[in-house]
Amino acid sequence: MNAPAQYSASDIQILEGLEAVRRRPSMYIGDTGSRGLHHLVYEVVDNSIDEAMAGYCTHIEITLHADDSVTVVDNGRGIPVDPHPATGRPAAEVVLTKLHAGGKFDKKAYQVSGGLHGVGISVVNALSDRLVLTICRDGKLWRQRYEKGDPVTDLVDEETTERRGTTIRFKPDGTIFSETTFSWDVLASRMRELAFLNPNLAITLRDERNEGKEKVFNYAGGIGSFVEYLNRGKTTLFQPPVVVEGEKDGVVVAVSLQYNDTYQERVFAYANLIHTVEGGTHVSGFRTALTRAVNEMARRQKIFKDKDPNLGGDDLKEGLTAVISVKLPEPQFEGQTKTKLGNGEIKGIVDSFLYEGLLAFMEERPEILRPIVDNAVRALQAREAAKKARELVRRKSAMTGLDLPGKLADCSSRKPEECEVYIVEGNSAGGSAKQGRDRHFQAILPLRGKILNVEKARLDKALSNNEIRTIIQALGCGIGDDFDVTKLRYHRVLIMTDADVDGAHIRTLLLTFFYRFMPDIVEKGHLYVAQPPLFRVQAGKDVSYCYSEKELKELTNGFGPNRKYGVQRYKGLGEMNPQQLWETTMDPARRVLKRVEVEDAVSADEYFTILMGDKVEPRRDFIEAHAQEVRNLDI
Known part of the structure; x- marks a missing residue:
């Protein structure tokens, strides 16, 4: 298709206010499916968590309502209601209607925060069919209503109150999201995680859709309890977990670790409560400190002889469960997705702080070192065996002249x-x-x-x-x-x-x-x-495939009372001939993946x-x- 010949200033669109968010929601929340839907709750809760990290909030309540709306209540300071100097409008309204408006860009309101971009709550407002903001602050209760991001009332002082905090109830816009039903399990998992990382905070999750189902997440043991939770159902090599926490150079560092008898490593790292799934400098500092401390103490306790080589970082991974949490003033994340911490100075801070902490811990509890070292030595031997096995696989491939197994029916493309x-x-x-x-x-x-x-x-x-x-x-x-x-x-x-x-x-x-x-x-x-498919339905010459009992019921209910049909229940793929398998499961135009x-x-x-x-x-x-x-x- 050819573009129009004329292209002038009149063709340039300016999306005012939150219209950009409604036009391109995936740029702000990832997608408009289940993940993006739940991200809305996280954005609202994150504001309350920031209040908790600042020392002003001790309780957050999340309620799932029957109409698919959600209410988030905290007992923090409440969003400011006084006029914003740049706009003259109430600060709370500015926060809810302007992108990149918030109290997290300097260090006056928040020393530590996960939401650095100022887009969170305004994006939730933009993508909600309706939102009601209630603020309890300075002895007064203020309320304002929004629809699709726009205020439909002013921020009104409605009554006096002794309460303090912010309440936001929002209903996601069904014209934007492919689904608007929140999952208890998804939200409960994230709230549990946040409660572990904030031991002075209680988070209540309530579901009015399910007979008032309620769960309170509150873990005074903090990340030590988190590691114990992760190791449930496993045999641990020592009890309780190692916990090292404190502050160094303005950075709060908390690390807990424990070994179990499995063969996997599980390290969960957080920066300002954001799960950095790709790790980063805090994880690098953790690994260096752990390796240094274990080798140092193994020599001090004469577990290693002078001629014995040191353990490597890979040797200490097997069976390790660890949680690393750092809170820092100006985190540098790689990309908006915030999956990797990039602050270079954090590696050295975590390394030196944790190294000293682990040495002190193992001095107090010398009995934990031997099982860690023994486990690492076994892991080293197993890695050597795995290396030989990999080399054997490669040698067999080289002997046949191929890297591919004989039973593989390869495709012709090499892209x-x-x-x-x-x-x-x-x-x-x-x-x-x-x-x-x-x-x-x-x-x-x-x-x-x-x-x-x-x-x-x-x-x-x-x-x-x-x-x-x-x-x-x-x-x-x-x-x-x-x-x-x-x-x-x-x-x-x-x-x-x-x-x-x-x-x-x-x-x-x-x-x-x-x-x-x-x-x-x-x-x-x-x-x-x-x-x-689970079923093949034939009515006369018409053939349909159904992938669930529900689809089958909907299809057959649509047949008239006099229409005869037969249903075949597929037990295995081998029951389909090649053409049927292509049509139902392999044709990119029709398959379900x-x-x-x-x-x-x-x-x-x-x-x-x-x-x-x-x-x-x-x-x-x-x-x-x-x-x-x-x-x-x-x-």
């Missing part, structure tokens, strides 16, 4: 960005998939049986499993120390299993493998789960531990708690 590989359960389904695929960009990798449960295995043992080695060879990006996601041969990795109990188990085993050993494939958005994403790393880690770990009790409790949510149970 990773347009290629995809289906990891398929069994040879029968694999055969149908090979015949039905588009050979140009779709590869098929059939697996024989179930892969090893890697939740209970080190990398060296995992590499002894034929099916896991086959996956590693096919993907081409290595594993462990050799892993490099940029070498991934297919930018879409699709798990395709039968819609029965065995298929669900194989799918869970594969998800566990990718989450534990190739997490970047998940985090970079390369992993998908294919959704084969679910991209695997980790919205909450703490909950994801907990679920894998519960479902795939050694302890039976937590698994039974989980099944009992979620039994009513099961759909399409195959019995």
Whole structure:
């Protein structure tokens, strides 16, 4: 399509006020699905958390209402109501209607804050069908109402009150969001996390949609309690967790760590309460300090002989659970997503502070050092074994002259960005998939049986499993120390299993493998789960496919009383001929895919531990708690 020949000043649009947010909401909250919806609550709660970090708020209440609106109440100072010098309008109105308006750009109102961009509450207002602001401040109660970001009343002094704080009730705009129903579990997970990181704060979550369901999150033990929570259901090497906290050079540092007998490392890092999932300088400082302190104390306590080499940082990762929290005046995050802390000075501050703290802690509790060192030595031996196993895999590939496993039916394209590989359960389904695929960009990798449960295995043992080695060879990006996601041969990795109990188990085993050993494939958005249909419905010559009981019911209810139809329930992919498999599950124009994403790393880690770990009790409790949510149970 050709652009108009004339292009003048009249073609330049200026989006006034919050109109830019309503036009391009994803620029401000990520997306307009479930993640963006819940982000609205976080933005409001973050303002209350900033009041808590400043020492003025001790309680936050979040209430989910039946009409899909949410109320957030705090007992902080209340947003200022006096006229803003630049606009003459009340400061609270400016905060709710102007982007980049807030009290966080200098150090007068907030020394420490997570919300640095001043867009949070104004974005919530812009994307809400309606919002009511109530402020209790200086003995008066003020209220103002908004619709789609615009004030529809003035900020009015309605009555006197002894209360203090801010209340915001908002209802997301259903014309912007694809869904407007908030999840209790998603919000509860984030509120629990915030409560652990703020031991002087109580957060109440209430759900009026579910008979007034209520939970209070309040953990006086702070991050030490957080680590104990993360290690629930695991056998720890010592009790209680190590906790080192204090202040150095204007930076508040809090670190807690504990080892367990699993093979995974779990480090959760926060900067001004923001979960920095990609780590950063505070995590680098933590690793350096831990390695230095353990080696130093191991020599002081004569666990190491003079000729023994030091442990490396990688040796101390296995079984480590740690929470790192830093609060600093001017954090530098990489990008608006705030997933990595970049302040260079923080590495040295955390390193020196934590090193001294760990030495003092281990002086007081010398019994914790031996299990840490023994565990690290075993991890070192296992890493050496894994290295030999990886080299063996490479040698076998070199001997055959190929890097690809024989059972892989590869695609003809060599452009990773347009290629995809289906990891398929069994040879029968694999055969149908090979015949039905588009050979140009779709590869098929059939697996024989179930892969090893890697939740209970080190990398060296995992590499002894034929099916896991086959996956590693096919993907081409290595594993462990050799892993490099940029070498991934297919930018879409699709798990395709039968819609029965065995298929669900194989799918869970594969998800566990990718989450534990190739997490970047998940985090970079390369992993998908294919959704084969559950039913084939034929009415005369018309054939339809349904992916759920609900879809089947809606389809058949639409048939007239005299129309005859037959329903086939698919138990496995092998029951479909190649053409059916292509039409329903492999054709990009018609298939249903679910991209695997980790919205909450703490909950994801907990679920894998519960479902795939050694302890039976937590698994039974989980099944009992979620039994009513099961759909399409195959019995």
